[in-house]
Amino acid sequence: MVLEVAEIQIRAGEQQAFEAALSRGVQTVISQSKGYRGYRLERGIESPQRYLLLIEWDTLENHTVDFRQSPSFAQWRAIVGPYFVEPPRVEHFEQASASPR
Amino acid sequence: MVLEVAEIQIRAGEQQAFEAALSRGVQTVISQSKGYRGYRLERGIESPQRYLLLIEWDTLENHTVDFRQSPSFAQWRAIVGPYFVEPPRVEHFEQASASPR
Numbered sequence: 001m002v003l004e005v006a007e008i009q010i011r012a013g014e015q016q017a018f019e020a021a022l023s024r025g026v027q028t029v030i031s032q033s034k035g036y037r038g039y040r041l042e043r044g045i046e047s048p049q050r051y052l053l054l055i056e057w058d059t060l061e062n063h064t065v066d067f068r069q070s071p072s073f074a075q076w077r078a079i080v081g082p083y084f085v086e087p088p089r090v091e092h093f094e095q096a097s098a099s100p101r
Numbered sequence: 102m103v104l105e106v107a108e109i110q111i112r113a114g115e116q117q118a119f120e121a122a123l124s125r126g127v128q129t130v131i132s133q134s135k136g137y138r139g140y141r142l143e144r145g146i147e148s149p150q151r152y153l154l155l156i157e158w159d160t161l162e163n164h165t166v167d168f169r170q171s172p173s174f175a176q177w178r179a180i181v182g183p184y185f186v187e188p189p190r191v192e193h194f195e196q197a198s199a200s201p202r
Contacts, residue, residue, distance in 0.1 A: 096142040
């Protein structure tokens with residue numbers, strides 16, 4: 001399992017609209033993508049225009065190839081992209097350890 | 102519930118020792134702290150010396166006051182600090198939305 005972490009900066013005053021668009025984008029586009037496992041959207045406390053979008057995929061390629069190189073990527077960006085101040089910084093991680101759920 | 106996100110950069114070649122120390126530090130120190138709920142340690146795929154430590158707390162103050170201003174903070178740093186290249190960047194987030202677990 002791989003964790004995609006996207007750092008997102010949105011325009012001031014658009015939190016509510018962005019959060020609604022993001023939920024819709026996950027539901028209608030990302031959750032249909034191969035290898036998608038789940039997501040969390042986290043809003044910054046120190047910086048309320050800053051978000052972390054955490055998405056779990058079965059493999060790295062499920063995100064970088066199956067999703068990013070499919071028409072779904074443009075559909076997703078059409079929904080959430082208008083709120084971005086700049087393109088998100090995206091990185092991938094694999095779990096080293098964790099507490100039991 | 103509040104998510105603490107610490108970005109950690111460690112020295113080359115010390116992943117295994119750092120990961121063991123971190124698990125020990127969480128188990129012996131952080132997990133005893135008031136309001137602690139759980140953690141995940143994520144190792145960078147693009148940058149294997151880069152980690153995200155995600156810790157869930159009941160409230161912001163459980164981290165910033167109850168933990169940070171207690172003797173536990175020095176105990177924790179004594180265990181994991183030797184591996185850090187620089188002091189971690191720490192931010193806090195609150196959940197905007199998520200898929201069901």
